[in-house]
Amino acid sequence: MDKTKTLEEAVSAIEDGMTIGIGGWGPRRKPMALVRELIRQGQKDLTVVAYGGADVGMLCAAGQVKKVVFAFVSLDFMPLEPGFRAARQAGAIEVREIDEGMMLLGLRAAAWRLPFIPTAIGLGTDVIRNNPDLALIDSPYDDKQWVAMPALHLDVALVHASIADQRGVCAIQGPDHYMDDLFARAAKQTIVSTDELVNSDVFRDASIARQVLWERNVTDAVVATQAGAHPSSNDPRYGYDVKHFQAYAEAVSAGNFADYRDQVIGANEAQYLANVGGVAAIHQLPLPVY
Amino acid sequence: MSDYSLAELMTVAMSRILDNEGEVLATGIGLLPRLAASLAMSTTNPDLLMTDSQSFVLSQPNPVSGLASHGAQANENFMGFARIFDNVWSGRRHALVGPSQIDRFGQANISALGDYQQPKVQLLGVRGFPGNSISHANSFFVPAHSRRVFVEGECDVVCTVGYNQDRLPRGYALEDIDVRQVVTNLCVFDFGGPDYQARLLSLHPGVSVEEVLDNTGFALEIAGDIRETEGPTAEQLAIMADLDPMGLRAKQLKDNPPGRRDSV
Numbered sequence: 001m002d003k004t005k006t007l008e009e010a011v012s013a014i015e016d017g018m019t020i021g022i023g024g025w026g027p028r029r030k031p032m033a034l035v036r037e038l039i040r041q042g043q044k045d046l047t048v049v050a051y052g053g054a055d056v057g058m059l060c061a062a063g064q065v066k067k068v069v070f071a072f073v074s075l076d077f078m079p080l081e082p083g084f085r086a087a088r089q090a091g092a093i094e095v096r097e098i099d100e101g102m103m104l105l106g107l108r109a110a111a112w113r114l115p116f117i118p119t120a121i122g123l124g125t126d127v128i129r130n131n132p133d134l135a136l137i138d139s140p141y142d143d144k145q146w147v148a149m150p151a152l153h154l155d156v157a158l159v160h161a162s163i164a165d166q167r168g169v170c171a172i173q174g175p176d177h178y179m180d181d182l183f184a185r186a187a188k189q190t191i192v193s194t195d196e197l198v199n200s201d202v203f204r205d206a207s208i209a210r211q212v213l214w215e216r217n218v219t220d221a222v223v224a225t226q227a228g229a230h231p232s233s234n235d236p237r238y239g240y241d242v243k244h245f246q247a248y249a250e251a252v253s254a255g256n257f258a259d260y261r262d263q264v265i266g267a268n269e270a271q272y273l274a275n276v277g278g279v280a281a282i283h284q285l286p287l288p289v290y
Numbered sequence: 291m292s293d294y295s296l297a298e299l300m301t302v303a304m305s306r307i308l309d310n311e312g313e314v315l316a317t318g319i320g321l322l323p324r325l326a327a328s329l330a331m332s333t334t335n336p337d338l339l340m341t342d343s344q345s346f347v348l349s350q351p352n353p354v355s356g357l358a359s360h361g362a363q364a365n366e367n368f369m370g371f372a373r374i375f376d377n378v379w380s381g382r383r384h385a386l387v388g389p390s391q392i393d394r395f396g397q398a399n400i401s402a403l404g405d406y407q408q409p410k411v412q413l414l415g416v417r418g419f420p421g422n423s424i425s426h427a428n429s430f431f432v433p434a435h436s437r438r439v440f441v442e443g444e445c446d447v448v449c450t451v452g453y454n455q456d457r458l459p460r461g462y463a464l465e466d467i468d469v470r471q472v473v474t475n476l477c478v479f480d481f482g483g484p485d486y487q488a489r490l491l492s493l494h495p496g497v498s499v500e501e502v503l504d505n506t507g508f509a510l511e512i513a514g515d516i517r518e519t520e521g522p523t524a525e526q527l528a529i530m531a532d533l534d535p536m537g538l539r540a541k542q543l544k545d546n547p548p549g550r551r552d553s554v
Contacts, residue, residue: 025371051371072415079414091408097401099420101375121379121421123459124451125397130406136459144461175360176345176370289357290343 003168003222007269010191010221011037014156017066018043021107021152021187022050023159023180024232027075027240028288029172030055031160031193033228036265036272039064049107049152051100051178053232054245057083060093061257067094069152071103075245076288082249083257096131098122098149104179106152111185116148123147157187160229162211162237164194168219169203171211174235181213190214191221193228195237226273227282239285244276294522296475297322297539298530299494299549300431302522303473304386305329307429313337314426315347315383321534322542323386323431325354328533329526345370355536378418383426384470387419391438391445392430394488394508396469396481397452398423399445406447416449423450427468433543435474435505442507453486475543477502478519483511492519496551521549 011034014020020038024030035055045066050056052073059065061083073084087093098106105117118137122128123145128136135148159180161170170192172180184190203209227234231241231248251260266272273279304326308316316331316338318324324343328351331338340351342363349364357363369377377383389398390413400419404410422428428450432439444454451457453464464486471480472488476497483489489511490502495518503510522530530539540546 070415072417074414080412085412088402088409088412097416099416100371100418101378101421104372104375119421120424120459123420123424123462124448124454124457125416125420125423126401126406126448127416127420130447142461145459178371182372287359289359 002166003219004166004197005221005223007033007037007223007225010034010223011041013189013191013221014038014041014043016043017045018155019047019049019153021154021157021183022048022055023157023178023183024053024055024229025051025176025178026053026072027077027232027245028053028178029160029174029229029234030232031158031228032230032232033225033269034158034160034191034193034223035059036269039261039265040267049103049154051103052084053081054083054248057081057252058248058257060084060087061252062261065093067096069096069098069103071098071100075240077242078245078249082252086252098127098131102127102147102149103152104182105149107179107182107186109149109151110153111182114151116150118146119149121147121149152186154183154187155189157183157190159183159190159192160234161192161194162234163196163198163202164192164219164222165198165200165203166222167200168192168216168222169200169212170194170214170219171203171208172213173211177213184214184218189220190218191223192219193223193225195225195228195234197222197224225269226279230276230282233288235287238282239287241282241285294527294549295540296494296547296549297543298522298527299519300473300475301326301329301530301539302526303478303519304429304431305334305526307386307471308338308384309334311335311338311384311427313339313382315339315341315377316386317341317383318386320388320431321354321538322433323388325530325534325539326386327351328354329529332529332533333526341369351533353533353535355534355538375421378421378425381426383422385422385426385428386431387428388431388433389439389449391441392432392472393441393443393445393452395444395452395454396467396486396488397445397448397454398430398450399447401447401449403446416447419449420451423452423467427470429470430472432472432474435476435502437505437507440506440508453481476505479510487511489513490516492517494519495521495549
């Protein structure tokens with residue numbers, strides 16, 4: 001089965017009002033080409049679930065977000081993501097702010113087709129007060145109170161894989177896969193972008209097959225991109241682009257996201273890559289060191 | 291001339307918290323807390339586990355500055371972010387973190403300031419604070435001790451469970467909570483007073499009790515003569531210099547004050 005699609009085709013599956021989960025972590029291995037295409041197509045009233053970075057910030061700045069489900073939205077070196085911060089401080093978005101681990105459990109519950117997973121996380125904190133729909137439950141086995149973390153069902157998951165074949169076998173070759181496998185499994189449809197479409201024989205190597213963390217029957221579409229995670233990192237190919245994030249932050253902080261959208265994101269990925277200096281320059285970006 | 295800086299004094303004070311913690315994952319968020327955990331692992335408690343802040347547990351800590359790549363580090367096991375939670379929820383961890391607000395219950399805030407629906411200032415978000423606080427020990431680092439951090443009322447957004455009977459979940463006792471110590475630029479305190487009230491443990495050289503009280507929005511128990519926070523040894527200073535070859539510890543506090551005020 002050939003699951004390859006053009007960027008435009010794949011992203012056009014996303015509709016107004018959908019719940020979108022986005023893989024990666026902060027400024028690390030975000031499916032930014034998919035996010036840029038979502039901004040070009042302009043779907044509205046989205047609920048976004050993410051360990052957020054510029055994916056969340058740009059969609060907020062573009063006015064396409066109704067609600068963000070988050071534990072943080074950060075660019076690491078710039079602790080507060082500017083687009084998200086501006087949207088929050090303007091009261092422009094609804095939020096469901098939960099612990100990082102609660103998000104993991106909610107995605108896992110959706111993946112396992114459970115209504116909720118019990119946890120102690122959130123007890124005693126404003127996570128419970130600020131999310132009145134989070135139920136506290138009794139255990140049949142002890143006398144303690146537990147939080148019933150509900151399944152985070154996603155209409156669509158967007159993730160960026162290191163390599164993938166046309167059947168949807170995807171490998172993550174960076175230092176961490178984050179929760180990408182859970183995002184993929186929690187979604188009705190999973191769209192994977194990758195900077196390298198490979199022949200299926202590549203996965204015969206057991207060490208590479210070990211880097212495949214969800215089965216191909218979880219992947220619905222594969223989109224070949226060039227530097228498709230930029231300006232986030234795609235370790236080991238390229239690091240995140242500090243200067244680019246700073247220029248984006250300046251534009252957003254001055255209320256000029258429209259300029260960034262028109263002059264940087266552009267009409268398609270070819271324009272974007274030309275606007276940011278080309279793929280070769282991106283591949284020179286140093287890997288982040290923590 | 292002081293022979294050590296306030297940043298080094300605070301680092302050693304934080305490091306000491308981990309001396310008898312055994313084989314726990316020590317997570318220091320921010321340069322000085324991370325340096326403190328690294329110092330403890332390099333000296334008093336080699337059984338600590340630390341990560342590369344990315345995806346591996348290391349058998350010796352990476353330097354906090356001047357690291358060119360993660361290529362040659364002392365990897366011990368993979369520990370991606372999903373797997374971190376397996377460790378966190380087991381309780382085998384002690385986190386050293388720097389909240390924006392801390393209240394009299396030891397509750398902390400890194401989420402937002404002001405009205406929750408439209409915050410005056412959006413901060414980081416709750417991150418892993420709720421889960422950390424109900425799972426394992428946490429200590430707090432405060433580089434600028436003030437009433438803006440140590441608030442009079444409750445934190446604007448309570449991100450952690452603290453010693454607050456009114457918020458305590460059913461089935462829990464206050465003794466289940468483990469807010470260990472708070473290290474600031476003025477003093478060290480804990481919540482070991484009567485009914486888990488904040489209790490002053492030590493004052494940094496040249497700091498008075500009055501200065502601490504003036505800058506804290508809640509009461510602190512002051513029991514008897516308060517000792518002076520112990521400064522770093524020559525060995526600790528040398529190890530900190532090795533762990534921070536670029537000297538970034540000198541840039542963490544405004545004007546990099548000396549450890550002993552009277553030595554200026």
